[in-house]
Amino acid sequence: MLLISLLLLALGITLAVLRRRRVVRSRSAAVAGLLSGVVGLLLALSTFAYVVEPYEVGVPTTLGSVGGTWQSGLHLKSPLTDVTTFSTRPADLDLTGKDTVEVRSSEGGVLYADLTVKWSIDPAHTLALFKLAGSASAVQQRLVYPDSREIVRNVFARHTGVEGYSSQREAISAEIDRLITERLAPRGILVNGVNLRNVRPSDNLQKAIDQKIQQEQATAQAEAAVLTAKAEAEKRKIDSESTAAANRVIADSLTDRMLMSQCIEAFKAAAEKNPVYASPCGSNGSPVIVDGTKR
Incomplete structure (x- = not known):
C-alpha cells in the first residue's frame, strides 16, 4: 500500500511539474496528475492508521x-x-469427513468418531498465541486440531467398543470436553463445548458387537432358566417338607383309643340307617356290633 501511494504521488508531482514547465499542455494530463496525487496522498495517510x-x-x-x-x-x-x-468470536472445528477421528477401543476394535469442538480465543492471551502460532488459523491447525484428536483417541482407548458405540457415549463426550478444556485453557484458548455427533464401528467391530450381544442374551436366558429351575425345586422341597411335617403330627395324634372312639362314632352315625352294623373296630381286629335300636 505504501509503495502504491508513493508511486501515485510521484506520478502526480511529475505531471504537475511538467505542466508548470509547459512540457505537457494537455488539460486531461493535468487533471490526471492532480487525481493521482490526491489518491496517493490519501493512500499514504491511510498507512498511518489502522x-x-x-x-x-x-x-x-x-x-x-x-x-x-x-x-x-x-x-x-x-x-x-x-x-x-x-x-474473539467462537469458531467451530469440525472433525468429520476426511477429518473423522479413527479411534481404537480398549479391546482393539476400530471406531470412527465425528465431533465438533467449539472454541474461541481469550483476548488476554492474544499476544502469547501470536508468538506461539502466528495467526488465528494457525492456532486452530497447530493447537486445537492436534490436541483434540489426541484426547479423543486417548478417551476411547479406555472404553470398550460397546461403551463407545452406545452405552457410554454421553460419559465419553463429557470426558472429552473436560480434557480438551483443561489442555487448551492454559494457552488462552477457551472451549465452549464439544459435541460428539456420531460414533460408528468398523465392519469387523460391528460383527463382534453383534456376536457379543447375542452371547449376552443367550447367557441371560440360561441364567433365567437356572433361577426358575432352582425356584421350582425349592418350592417342591418346601411342599414335601410341609406334607411330611403334617403327616408326623397326624401320626403322633392318632392313638388306639382315639382311633377306636372315632371308629365307634362313625359307625353310630351309620347305624342310624342300619339298625345293626358290624365293624372291625375292636382290638386285635375283633368286630364291634353296633345296634342302632339301642342307645
Missing part, C-alpha cells in the same frame, strides 16, 4: 518487533507496521 474491527484483537509488528495488543477501534501506526488480527 482500524481494528469489533470482536477482534490486533497485534502490531514493526520490522520484526512485536508490540502490545490493540483492541477494537482506530490506531495510529508507522507505515512499516503490519497488523495481525485475531477474532
